[in-house]
Amino acid sequence: MTVLSYDTSIMKTNTTLDALTSFYKLLANESRLSILLALRDGEDNVAGICGQTGLSQTLVSHQLAVLHRSDVVRSRKDGRRTFYALADKHIDIIVGFALDHLAEKEVHHE
Template identity: 40%
Template sequence: MKAPEDETLYRLADLYKVFGDPTRIRILYALSGGELCVCDIAELLGMTQSAISHQLRVLKQSALVKFRRDGKTVYYSLADAHVATILAQGLDHVQE
């Protein structure tokens, strides 16, 4: 099996770094149940909206979450089914 190009490998390593933070994992799990606004995520996780917004920015930059506006409220959700699959497979792996 031929290894991917270096640039692709660096992007993959950066993606896995994003998964290296437990808070971001908790946010992704919260969003796996459906879209939420920052205030709902903050309440679920017992954190400040500022802290959640910071982590959501990282998740958006890595294309793991997407968002939509409804008036002044911004709702976040998982970017696609791949994100849910990565979470599920990672959890399966660590629970074996």
């Protein structure tokens, strides 16, 4: 993408814009979102997440890796299992907020 700004102040926020885009991209996938929603109830291991979401182990592992690289989830090993949890309360809040937003929109469209 070309970001040819004639204004320095816009340039300064480009790094933020980029970070924001990357952040939303993480949430813009049904599998990842499904995993994050599952983790709102507390930490769980891969098999547990597969059970909660109905997704395959490979897919869950892949997406957890993506989320982990971006520090959206944290992991903890216990024997041969790996437990994952939302990295911080923010993710929980942000997802919750969007859910509320959609719910409210639903009402308005009735």
